[in-house]
Amino acid sequence: MSTIGPPELSIPRIRLNQGGEIPAIGLGVFKSEPGAVTRNAVHWALEAGYRHVDTAALYRNESDVGLALRESGLPRDELFVTTKLWHTEQGFEAAQRAAHASLERLGLDYVDLYLIHWPRADPPSLRLDSWKALEKLQREGLCRNIGVSNYARRHLEELLEHTSVVPAVDQVEFHPFVYDPDLLDFCREKGIRVEAWSPLTRSERLDHPEILRIARGHGRTPAQVLLRWGFQHGIVELPKSVHQERIRENARIFDFSLTDEEMHVLDGLRDGRRVGPDPREIP
DSSP states (O other), rough: OOOOOOOOOOOOEEEOTTTTTSSOOOEEOTOOOOTTHHHHHHHHHHHHHHHHEOOOGGGTOOOHHHHHHHHOOOGGOOEEEEEOOOGGGOSHHHHHHHEEEEEEHHOOSEEEEEEEEOOOOOOHHHHHHHHHHHHHHTTTEEEEEEEEESSSHOOOOHHTOSSSSSOOOEEEEGGGGGGGGHHHHHHHHHHHHHEEESGGGGSSSOOHHHHHHHHHHHHHOHHHHHHHHHHHHTTTTEEEEEOOOHHHHHOOSSSSOOOOOHHHHHHHHOOOOSSOGGGGGOO
């Protein structure tokens, strides 16, 4: 029996090119401290209506995510769980071992989405071997969907030259300040869903005057404005928080809309200032 009551919010789901649907907002747990901090964050997110949690082997909190999901009592088919292959595990055999280890830590029979975390590989051809491993894991039913993270357009083009399985997702840093219409258009053309990590700029740019102005006009927070901007671009948003009220706040973006003029203003904030590494620099 579920320990989670009826969800406070209804979060829409978006169709993926490999089948199934992904919730439009997920809880990111990057740098969420392992243990009670991560478990509490997942519990609060599930209470609020989230059904999508995004973790990774690198984060060292997969076991806590899995425990929180089991403790919720929610049916597995209501949940969407993502984890990722770290670049030190690139290669056909290594990627399979890493995926099995992640499943063991999560305590799950399958994940809904498994991503190559970064295109870093030495030699670069190893990332193609990793993709072949992900295809095998998908055929075996261990990963419902497979995709990539931090792939620039040329990394995607390289991959598409060598596979008939189009990635379901490319998860990248995406917010108005690193708005990349070329990548977004390319992914739309190929049927790849863009996911945004650090959509709130790790709080570094929430005080921008234009964001504050738009937020005041809607009676919303700057964070809600940025997340709504991404949603209206068709992006799956992955805000990270370990604070209960902020977790709830981040999901309250489906009862208002930004105008075309406001979207244009936010698009125009692009200045290339990132909070993470630039994947275009990776060979």
